[in-house]
Amino acid sequence: xxxxxxxxxxxxxxxxxxxxxxxxxxxxxxxxxxxxxxxxxxxxxxxxxxxxxxxxxxxxxxxxxxxxxxxxxxxxxxxxxxxxxxxxxxxxxxxxxxxxxxxxxxxxxxxxxxxxxxxxxxxxxxxxxxxxxxxxxxxxxxxxxxxxxxxxxxxxxxxxxxxxxxxxxxxxxxxxxxxxxxxxxxxxxxxxxxxxxxxxxxxxxxxxxxxxxxxxxxxxxxxxxxxxxxxxxxxxxxxxxxxxxxxxxxxxxxxxxxxxxxxxxxxxx
Amino acid sequence: xxxxxxxxxxxxxxxxxxxxxxxxxxxxxxxxxxxxxxxxxxxxxxxxxxxxxxxxxxxxxxxxxxxxxxxxxxxxxxxxxxxxxxxxxxxxxxxxxxxxxxxxxxxxxxxxxxxxxxxxxxxxxxxxxxxxxxxxxxxxxxxxxxxxxxxxxxxxxxxxxxxxxxxxxxxxxxxxxxxxxxxxxxxxxxxxxxxxxxxxxxxxxxxxxxxxxxxxxxxxxxxxxxxxxxxxxxxxxxxxxxxxxxxxxxxxxxxxxxxxxxxxxxxxxxxxxxxxxxxxxxxxxxxxxxxxxxxxxxxxxxxxxxxxxxxxxxxxxxxxxxxxxxxxxxxxxxxxxxxxxxxxxxxxxxxx
Numbered sequence: 001x002x003x004x005x006x007x008x009x010x011x012x013x014x015x016x017x018x019x020x021x022x023x024x025x026x027x028x029x030x031x032x033x034x035x036x037x038x039x040x041x042x043x044x045x046x047x048x049x050x051x052x053x054x055x056x057x058x059x060x061x062x063x064x065x066x067x068x069x070x071x072x073x074x075x076x077x078x079x080x081x082x083x084x085x086x087x088x089x090x091x092x093x094x095x096x097x098x099x100x101x102x103x104x105x106x107x108x109x110x111x112x113x114x115x116x117x118x119x120x121x122x123x124x125x126x127x128x129x130x131x132x133x134x135x136x137x138x139x140x141x142x143x144x145x146x147x148x149x150x151x152x153x154x155x156x157x158x159x160x161x162x163x164x165x166x167x168x169x170x171x172x173x174x175x176x177x178x179x180x181x182x183x184x185x186x187x188x189x190x191x192x193x194x195x196x197x198x199x200x201x202x203x204x205x206x207x208x209x210x211x212x213x214x215x216x217x218x219x220x221x222x223x224x225x226x227x228x229x230x231x232x233x234x235x236x237x238x239x240x241x242x243x244x245x246x247x248x249x250x251x252x253x254x255x256x257x258x259x260x261x262x263x264x265x266x267x268x269x
Numbered sequence: 270x271x272x273x274x275x276x277x278x279x280x281x282x283x284x285x286x287x288x289x290x291x292x293x294x295x296x297x298x299x300x301x302x303x304x305x306x307x308x309x310x311x312x313x314x315x316x317x318x319x320x321x322x323x324x325x326x327x328x329x330x331x332x333x334x335x336x337x338x339x340x341x342x343x344x345x346x347x348x349x350x351x352x353x354x355x356x357x358x359x360x361x362x363x364x365x366x367x368x369x370x371x372x373x374x375x376x377x378x379x380x381x382x383x384x385x386x387x388x389x390x391x392x393x394x395x396x397x398x399x400x401x402x403x404x405x406x407x408x409x410x411x412x413x414x415x416x417x418x419x420x421x422x423x424x425x426x427x428x429x430x431x432x433x434x435x436x437x438x439x440x441x442x443x444x445x446x447x448x449x450x451x452x453x454x455x456x457x458x459x460x461x462x463x464x465x466x467x468x469x470x471x472x473x474x475x476x477x478x479x480x481x482x483x484x485x486x487x488x489x490x491x492x493x494x495x496x497x498x499x500x501x502x503x504x505x506x507x508x509x510x511x512x513x514x515x516x517x518x519x520x521x522x523x524x525x526x527x528x529x530x531x532x533x534x535x536x537x538x539x540x541x542x543x544x545x546x547x548x549x550x551x552x553x554x555x556x557x558x559x560x561x562x563x564x565x566x567x568x569x570x571x572x573x574x575x576x577x578x579x580x581x582x583x584x585x586x587x588x589x590x591x592x593x594x595x596x597x598x599x600x601x602x603x604x605x606x607x608x609x610x611x612x613x614x615x616x617x618x619x620x621x
Binding site for chain 2: 089
């Protein structure tokens with residue numbers, strides 16, 4: 001049993017060391033602060049700042065949208081508002097959506113893009129695909145944390161004369177804060193790292209996107225593009241990009257731990 | 270009075286906002302021809318208008334807020350069916366050209382000559398998913414048991430972050446590692462060991478290996494949750510009857526958390542089944558019925574990733590790929606429904 005635990009831990013250590021050892025030599029100040037311009041894929045200079053910005057422009061709005069939708073649904077799924085039968089049906093739908101491979105959301109958006117005659121890809125549809133991907137994740141994790149809230153807390157809010165809406169928005173929301181933070185950051189981590197859905201929807205670009213209909217670069221798709229290049233030097237840049245992506249994911253994980261710990265101080269146990 | 274209990278200034282401000290937004294909306298409509306901003310400012314104007322003439326009470330806020338929440342909830346359920354409908358609608362195109370059995374039971378995938386047989390890809394998908402689950406399930410279950418029941422608290426606190434981080438590692442990073450580590454290992458060590466000398470390393474087996482690592486954290490964290498939910502009294506009762514620790518794990522904890530473990534395995538299966546990028550990076554991307562585990566292949570999900578660029582040159586291919594996505598969706602749907610039914614039955618039978 002201990003051996004299997006070490007296999008699991010070892011695989012993470014393996015992944016981190018492989019990426020760090022291969023990525024760190026290609027990292028430089030220049031590569032982090034320039035756009036890819038014309039020659040990044042051909043072995044010339046340039047960096048991948050446009051991919052970092054692109055990824056943030058995709059994941060931040062998507063997480064924001066998914067958060068607003070997710071928290072409202074999660075609050076509404078509780079017994080105060082909905083009959084358990086319908087609530088469980090919605091939960092089942094969300095669970096299925098959670099399980100749906102991200103490439104399906106990509107195909108979904110691609111289908112709409114073909115239907116409206118948009119080719120190549122755009123930031124907008126990338127955001128839509130990621131939002132769809134993140135809604136079930138964020139909703140279900142907030143929902144789980146709301147379920148843990150003691151009934152007495154809601155009852156005392158009701159007994160003071162609060163309406164359902166006020167109780168949900170002011171009492172339940174505050175009490176569920178650690179779960180909400182964890183859920184949102186989980187969704188953000190999935191969104192920024194997911195390649196399959198944006199591969200089909202955002203296209204590629206060597207510069208910053210300037211409008212919603214622009215094509216854009218993103219970290220995961222850039223890794224794929226770099227790896228498929230024949231030149232070994234260019235391929236090595238993929239590890240530098242992966243290094244940055246991994247650092248972002250690790251940061252998110254640490255921020256989650258810190259914030260959930262901090263915010264759970266203020267909730268009523 | 271229009272505003273229920275606001276001061277003069279508050280009312281005046283609102284009136285100003287209303288007039289300005291009405292003015293701006295006309296400016297945008299007639300002078301700048303920007304319909305979006307026109308709609309936005311008209312919307313603000315209407316809100317101000319309504320706010321001025323309706324008494325805003327707490328019960329009204331409650332009513333409207335609740336309705337809005339209901340609307341959004343129904344919208345997401347609608348989205349679920351919209352997803353299904355659009356996938357079905359998109360794949361009708363290819364289903365009219367070729368029969369369903371042709372698509373599923375013919376094994377030549379040649380989009381350029383108009384042949385869209387998925388049999389080989391489906392077989393590959395099943396093999397890859399099965400092998401990755403065979404590797405992942407025992408290891409993750411054993412780890413989960415160890416972490417939940419045997420490990421000292423200190424060790425548990427070290428391991429938990431590892432699992433959380435592993436769950437968050439992007440699939441493309443997994444793929445990159447597999448490309449650098451597993452592909453050469455499979456080519457030079459594993460494949461010759463099993464007597465297949467011509468393997469390039471890009472193989473079904475490599476894909477299964479990386480998939481099993483991706484599935485670990487999902488199964489482990491869900492299993493841990495259900496192990497921890499088993500009441501302490503139940504374990505103590507078993508131990509006090511003279512059962513050993515392992516007997517307690519096997520006969521009490523496993524039985525009590527059976528449905529949760531099953532759900533975890535189903536979820537892990539879904540992840541392995543639908544993973545796209547990591548698989549497409551190491552599987553070799555050839556639509557063949559595999560002769561050995563160490564030959565190249567293609568899964569349903571990676572088929573989409575490696576073919577989507579041709580969509581604009583072959584219109585029917587788009588429809589074929591949408592059909593593949595529909596298969597992915599329906600299989601996940603069926604497994605979730607199965608899991609749900611099993612859970613419902615099981616939680617009645619295994620109730621404690």
